[in-house]
Amino acid sequence: MNNDKIEQILNEHQGQPGALIKVMMEIQEENHWLPREVLVKVSEKLEVPLSRVLRIATIYKTFSLTPKGRYQVNICTGTACQVRGAQQVLEEVQKITGIKPGETDPDMKFSLETVNCQGCCSLGPLVEIDGKTHGKTAPAEIAEALKKYE
Amino acid sequence: MSEIIMQIDGIEVAAEEGMTVLDAAQKAGISIPTLCYLETLEPYGACRLCTVEVEVRGRTNLVAACLYPVEKDLIVRTRTEKVDKIRKMILELLLAHAPVARGLKMQEYAEEYGADKNRFEKEPSFCIQCGLCVRYCAEIKKKNAICFVNKGPSREIQFIPEIAAKECWSCTECFPLCPTEYLQGVFVLTKALAFPSAPMGPTVEE
Numbered sequence: 001m002n003n004d005k006i007e008q009i010l011n012e013h014q015g016q017p018g019a020l021i022k023v024m025m026e027i028q029e030e031n032h033w034l035p036r037e038v039l040v041k042v043s044e045k046l047e048v049p050l051s052r053v054l055r056i057a058t059i060y061k062t063f064s065l066t067p068k069g070r071y072q073v074n075i076c077t078g079t080a081c082q083v084r085g086a087q088q089v090l091e092e093v094q095k096i097t098g099i100k101p102g103e104t105d106p107d108m109k110f111s112l113e114t115v116n117c118q119g120c121c122s123l124g125p126l127v128e129i130d131g132k133t134h135g136k137t138a139p140a141e142i143a144e145a146l147k148k149y150e
Numbered sequence: 151m152s153e154i155i156m157q158i159d160g161i162e163v164a165a166e167e168g169m170t171v172l173d174a175a176q177k178a179g180i181s182i183p184t185l186c187y188l189e190t191l192e193p194y195g196a197c198r199l200c201t202v203e204v205e206v207r208g209r210t211n212l213v214a215a216c217l218y219p220v221e222k223d224l225i226v227r228t229r230t231e232k233v234d235k236i237r238k239m240i241l242e243l244l245l246a247h248a249p250v251a252r253g254l255k256m257q258e259y260a261e262e263y264g265a266d267k268n269r270f271e272k273e274p275s276f277c278i279q280c281g282l283c284v285r286y287c288a289e290i291k292k293k294n295a296i297c298f299v300n301k302g303p304s305r306e307i308q309f310i311p312e313i314a315a316k317e318c319w320s321c322t323e324c325f326p327l328c329p330t331e332y333l334q335g336v337f338v339l340t341k342a343l344a345f346p347s348a349p350m351g352p353t354v355e356e
Contacts, residue, residue, distance in 0.1 A: 040312065050310055051288065051297030058299040 005030050006038060010045040017048045021056060024063060032068040069104045069111040071149050073097070074128040078117030081124035085138075089125045090114065092139035096146055109149070156224040165220040172200055172215040175228065182228050183237065183259050185244070185329045186280035187216045191289050196280050197244070199259070201236050203227040212236065234263060241265035244278045248330035256329055276334045277307055283324035283335060293317050296324065296338075309339045311346035 009026045013019040023042060028034060034057055043050040057063045075081075075090050094100060097110045104111040118126050123135030127142055134145055154165045158175050165174035170193060175182050185197040193216040200215040205225035212233070215226075227233065241260050245267035248256070260267060279298070284307060287296050295313040298305055309318065318339055325335040 049288070049294035050313065051284075051294040054299055054308075054310065055297050059301045 002030060006041075010041060014045050015047055017046055020046055020048050020053065021060075024053075024057065028063055032072075033064040033066060036065075067104065067108065069108045071110050071130040072128075073110050073112050073130075073146075074115045074118075075101075075112070076116070076118050076124065076126040076128075077114045078121065078124075080117070080121035081126050084124040084136075086125040088139050089127060089137050089142055092142055093127075093146065096143055110146075154220050154222050154224075156220055156222070156226065158226040159228055167220070169220050170216055171202060171204065171213070171218045171220060171224075171226055174220050175215065175226070180228060182215050183255075183262075184216060185255065185259075185278065186282060188282060188286070188327065191282070191285050193217050194281050194285060197240070197278065199237055199240055201233060201240070203230050203233055238263040238265045242267070242269045246270040246272055247275050247278050249274060275306070276331045276337075278330055279305060279307075280329055282327040282329070283307060286324050286327055291317075291321065291323065293321075307338055309342035311342050314339060314342055315346075 006027055009023055009030070013023050020042070023046060024034065027038060027042070031038070039053050039057060040050060042048070043053045057065060073093060075086060075093060077086050077090070090101075093112060097105055097112060099105050099110065099112050101112050101114045115128075118128070118133075120126065120133075120135070123133070125137050127134045127137045127145075129145060129149065134142065137145075152167055154167060154169075156163055156165060156174065158171075158178060158180050161178060161180070163174050163178040165177070169177075172182055172184065172187065172193075182200045182202065184200045186194050187200065195214045195217040198214055201212055202215045202218075203210050203226070204213050204218060205211075205227070206221070206223075215228075237259075241256070241263055242265045244256070245260060245265060246269075249267050249272050259265070281298070284296050284298055288294050293313060294310070295317050296307055296309045299308045300306060322335070325332050328334050
């Protein structure tokens with residue numbers, strides 16, 4: 001956890017309750033998850049009740065209250081990707097990584113998530129690994145691609 | 151302050167600007183059922199049990215009386231067939247969450263509107279998400295010790311262990327507010343204090 005960076009984000013918005021979601025998103029981006037201590041700090045610095053911070057942290061899917069792996073794997077299960085075989089890809093990824101959507105593997109390598117339409121249906125089934133988009137994926141291909149990440 | 155003349159169930163009622171339909175009706179002695187309403191708190195409109203039919207310039211609409219502001223020449227009907235049907239449905243849905251509600255109010259209403267508590271599959275969470283405890287803590291006590299977490303089907307109330315450990319046992323004023331069950335608050339509070347680090351993320355569905 002990069003404490004200096006989080007401190008810096010918090011100091012920039014000290015005493016601005018309106019910046020709550022922005023601050024939380026920046027910390028999420030930086031740290032990949034929101035530890036409890038950080039949320040308490042956010043609530044103190046921004047002068048927002050902790051109850052509101054927690055409510056917002058649990059409502060939005062962007063925020064994670066559990067640690068995430070080094071590589072985020074997003075599998076599109078929108079209608080078009082679904083039709084093009086996202087389910088098989090998802091099953092393959094689950095088999096390789098041993099985790100279900102919403103989970104992180106024990107050695108903190110991958111976090112798996114199913115997402116909705118990413119807006120490029122012609123590339124379906126779409127898989128996003130660590131920010132890099134893989135289009136027209138087949139189960140065998142995705143197995144290859146996952147091997148490259150250590 | 152200017153007076154607004156309106157009609158509730160055929161009776162002329164004088165109301166003041168800034169009042170809600172519910173306030174005006176209560177002032178005139180007309181009862182509208184409510185679960186999530188408490189005079190001292192800001193109206194919230196969570197339970198929708200106070201649904202009434204309002205008519206403005208010949209158009210009728212269904213609104214929550216606890217939120218709808220009074221206006222001139224407003225015609226309000228609190229007991230039409232449609233309204234009764236909606237209230238019955240709301241009660242049946244709420245009773246699925248709290249089938250053995252000790253809350254007198256809820257049972258009385260169920261009887262009044264003929265709501266069948268067995269109509270829907272039971273899901274006894276004992277919380278109908280009226281937000282009374284959450285709002286009381288935030289607005290009156292200003293402690294913010296209890297909050298809503300998650301969304302949709304997994305939305306629930308939760309005490310914040312850090313604050314609750316210091317404040318709650320000496321207060322407990324939110325417990326009797328609960329329209330379903332006094333012990334609901336006790337249970338949630340105990341759970342929060344016993345398992346302060348329990349995960350809060352949305353439970354994985356399926």
